[in-house]
Amino acid sequence: MSDRYCIRGCVRRGEHYAACQFSGPDYEGAFPCTGCAPREARDGVLICAGCYGRARRLIRDVDDMMGRLDSLADPMKATPTDKQPGGGGSVEAPAPIDADLLDAIRDVSHTLVAWGRFTGRRTIDEAFDDIANDLEDMTRFGEGWLDRSLVIDGIRGFWTVADAMAKWGPERRVKGEPEWQHDVTAEEIEAIPEWGDQLLNRDEAEREAGSANTLRRWVRSELIAPVGTIYVAGRRTTLFRRSEIVRVKYDQSMKQRAGRPRATTGEDGE
Structure with missing residues (x-):
């Protein structure tokens, strides 16, 4: 042996x-x-033949998978059934984009950019044997490509390439498309502002977080909670503390370094 x-x-x-x-x-x-x-371990690398084959398949299929995710995320993409009789287009607004889909696109895109920078003039496929023969490089590669992330209370903190491939795959899937998660922040609470800690309305909080989807995901995972509601011109808006959003954004940016190669960790940003 x-x-x-x-x-x-x-x-x-x-x-x-x-x-x-x-x-x-x-x-x-x-x-x-x-x-x-x-x-x-397979000859010439530090991983077994099973891991080696899985990695090669993910590298081979990842571009097709990203093309599929991008097409699913396009809210303006219409099918012939979207047309009304007489040639008129549908007047209904497109359905909101699935939160998991956007998270997966963001995380996997960052992983691909980081490893593309790391391999330089070579493609990831061309450089993989060298990556797989280095303990630190292969460990980091496994975190971003091969590992399966835990889902806690319906929230996946980070999408690896394997996570996204398992859910959507590189080809079109008719059944099992993800459903939109409804907003869970509707409960009204008394606002208690603190001196020097700015309160942001929902639009401001979404801009500070980076997107409406990101803010919604943080609320669902209880990383942040609204502190109150106010009515402006008869329209109710939820309030968030800016300091909490900044703190969570920093914590999440640190987590997004998972699976990044050592030479480019932190360079691709959020």
Whole structure:
């Protein structure tokens, strides 16, 4: 057996270390081991053949996937069924764009730009064998491309290439398109302003956060909460503290460095 194992911790299903206490014919416990023997690394790289193949497929298909995401995000894209009898166009406004879709486009785009800068004159595909033979580079690549991010309370903090590929894929999918998430900030609260801490209305808060979608996502994940509501010319608007938005934006920008190559970390910005 080789002493070179996949740095991503991959194991061989059904195969065990000789010292494994949770397998074998004599084990009668409730949690049998499904396999703990590590997978050998592929020749010339630090990852197993399975990880290597997955990475190559993601690199090959990512451009097609981004084209699909961009087409889904285009609210003006019409189909023949959008036309009214007599040739007139629909007067209804396009449906709002799915929050997950916009988040995925942002995160994956930043990942692609960062790795494109890192590889320089070579494409990511051309440079991948060198990336996969360097411990730090491959670890960072895995974080942005191969890992699957946790979803907590319906919110995915960061979209890897594998996350987006699993949900949308590189080709058109008719079934299972994502649905729009309704605004959950409608509850009215008493506004209590603090001296020196500016209160922003919803439009101002969305600009400070970067987009309406970003602000909505932060509220849903309870990273930020509205502090009150006011009525201006009969129209109700929700208020947010600028200091909280600035703090969350900084925290999220730090998280977006996940999966970035070491030479370009922090250069692609938000």
